[in-house]
Amino acid sequence: MTTKQKQWQLWILGYYTGIIDGRWGVGSENAARALQQDYGLTDDGIFGAQTEALSMDIITKLQKALTDGSMAIDGLAGMETSTAVAAWQSAHGQAVTGIADVPTLHLILDTAADKNPTSENWWDGIKYFSRSEFKCKCGGKYCSGFPVEPEQLLVEQADQVREHFGARVYVSSGIRCEIHNANEGGVAGSRHKLGKAMDFRVEGKSASAVLAYVKTLPAIRYTYAIDGSYVHMDVE
Ligand SMILES: [Zn+2]
Ligand SMILES: [Zn+2]
Incomplete structure (x- = not known):
């Protein structure tokens, strides 16, 4: 995963608020640490393999919940995922940020689960x-x-x-x-x-x-x- 991609992962989940510039600075490190803390990983601020896998797992779930069939489900956040988050927020009367921070993420996943007809x-x-x-x-x-x-x-x-x-x-x-x-x-x-x-x-x-x-x-x-x-x- 490139540094830019790591910043995208952190940005869409509401942890990184800086510019996606491919430079790993204090802002990126603090964002990685906050994500790690929320999900019980060692909070070293290093976006290593474990953090990468975690972020992809979360974003895959997010994409699955948001997709109308046209979005790639690859666990990699980008403009397409952000646009889909924004569309969801708009349709559900939420402030439109394009960012799925923790409360937004859970709202999206819960709404999708309630709609899911399998085994219901x-x-x-x-x-x-x-x-x-x-x-x-x-x-x-x-x-x-x-x-x-x-x-x-x-x-x-x-x-x-x-x-x-x-x-x-x-x-x-x-x-x-x-x-x-x-x-x-x-x-x-x-x-x-x-x-x-x-x-x-x-x-x-x-x-x-x-x-x-x-x-x-x-x-x-x-x-x-x-x-x-x-x-x-x-x-x-
Ligand atoms: Zn739980
Ligand atoms: Zn028990």
């Missing part, structure tokens, strides 16, 4: 839960909220739990992105990262009572009490 239809058969209850709780800091989709089988089991107890179920942790999972002390192989696990409590019920029922559900792979109220359950 089974939610119609779910009685008590909405997709947003399973959203990653990093608050949009490290992901768009849905790095993966909640697993249908898991949500169906949650529905059964809710039905069985006839009491409200509060999801304390559904999907977790890589960084949020690490911050929560989750194991590397956590099924929360796959959308296949949830932590929850049932209003007015103890964890042991909930656990006793969850253990009878054949689709549940593994379950345990987290404390006196909360239970973890996951599916294959």
Whole structure:
């Protein structure tokens, strides 16, 4: 990646505000550092292979969310991507900057996810839960909220739990992105990262009572009490 391209990557994500001139100065370095900090990389301000891969991954997602089929999906930011961001902002009543900073980026990705018809239809058969209850709780800091989709089988089991107890179920942790999972002390192989696990409590019920029922559900792979109220359950 050329220095100019690196500056483009940082510029479109709202980290670099200088001129795209191909000269790597303090402004570029600080921008690279801010990006690295936001995504949990070593914040050395050096735009190396890891930062390059991260930026391309983010911009690929952005381009996929924005494209009407005519834009190249190559992970490389440029005038074309910026124009597409500007068009999206204009169409959604946002200030038109052509820059997808963190809040804008997440707004674009979330809007695209809500429009995405794939695997959404089974939610119609779910009685008590909405997709947003399973959203990653990093608050949009490290992901768009849905790095993966909640697993249908898991949500169906949650529905059964809710039905069985006839009491409200509060999801304390559904999907977790890589960084949020690490911050929560989750194991590397956590099924929360796959959308296949949830932590929850049932209003007015103890964890042991909930656990006793969850253990009878054949689709549940593994379950345990987290404390006196909360239970973890996951599916294959
Ligand atoms: Zn997250
Ligand atoms: Zn869990």
